[in-house]
Amino acid sequence: MCVSKYFLGIAIILFIGLSSCKEEAKKAIKTTPVTFTKEGSLSIFRQESDSLIQQLDIEIAETDYETQTGLMYRKSMETSQGMLFIFPDVAMHSFYMKNTEFPLDIIFIGENLKIASIQKNAQPYNEIGLSSKVPVKYVLEVNGGLSDAWSLEIGDRISFIRL
Numbered sequence: 001m002c003v004s005k006y007f008l009g010i011a012i013i014l015f016i017g018l019s020s021c022k023e024e025a026k027k028a029i030k031t032t033p034v035t036f037t038k039e040g041s042l043s044i045f046r047q048e049s050d051s052l053i054q055q056l057d058i059e060i061a062e063t064d065y066e067t068q069t070g071l072m073y074r075k076s077m078e079t080s081q082g083m084l085f086i087f088p089d090v091a092m093h094s095f096y097m098k099n100t101e102f103p104l105d106i107i108f109i110g111e112n113l114k115i116a117s118i119q120k121n122a123q124p125y126n127e128i129g130l131s132s133k134v135p136v137k138y139v140l141e142v143n144g145g146l147s148d149a150w151s152l153e154i155g156d157r158i159s160f161i162r163l
Contacts, residue, residue, distance in 0.1 A: 034073050036081055040162040042140065047114070047155040054150050055080075056142070058160060062086040070141065072099035077143055084160060085139040093136055094129035097122050103144025107152065108132035114157045118147050 039060045044053040057080060061067045067085050071077065087093065090111050097104070106119040119130040121144040132139070140158065 033075065036074075036077060038081075038163065040084070040160055042082060042084060042158055042160040044150065044152065045157050045159070047153065047157060053152070053156065054146075056082045058082050058084045058140075060084050060086060060162065070095070070100070071104065074101060076102050079143055079146060082140050082142045085141070087137055087139075090135045090137045092134070093132045093139060095119070095122070095139065095141075096129050097124055097126040100124055104141045105144055105147040106130055107140040107142065107147060108134070108136040109138035109140060109158060110134070111137040112157075113138070113159060115152060115154055117154065118152060120147055121145060 036057075037059055038057045040058045042056045042058045044056075045051065046053055057078075059081070061070060061083055062085070067087070070085070071083055077083075085093075093108065095106050100122075101124050103124060104122045106122055107115055108117045108119075110116045116136050117133045122130055138158070
């Protein structure tokens with residue numbers, strides 16, 4: 001009986017010791033900030049007049065990892081920057097703001113390079129899916145509020161070039 005209490009005491013001490021080491025290991029993990037990498041430029045044009053609305057430097061997301069991660073883990077983005085997602089096929093797409101630290105306007109763009117729908121001011125860390133509402137091939141993410149500031153409308157079009 002005394003021996004089993006002795007082993008139980010040692011087991012508790014070991015468990016507490018190992019648990020506290022595990023907590024300290026978690027605290028020691030540091031992450032490297034994710035920064036913008038210019039991979040191209042994108043222009044947005046008014047549908048009626050074909051006049052230039054805005055020019056952006058873009059980062060391009062097209063691999064599975066890039067499209068799943070998007071702008072997660074970033075502190076901010078300049079107003080002259082955006083992320084263009086290029087999907088292999090035209091389809092319905094849904095985005096969420098998991099691990100995204102700043103509000104975004106999510107601009108869904110058809111295969112014809114025309115704006116098909118816009119989700120305005122998607123809120124940081126919100127995991128509710130924001131749908132394209134129609135099948136699209138491209139998605140442009142910019143800082144929240146910019147689609148209103150630029151007066152973007154369904155039917156406005158984009159063009160882009162890679163570096």
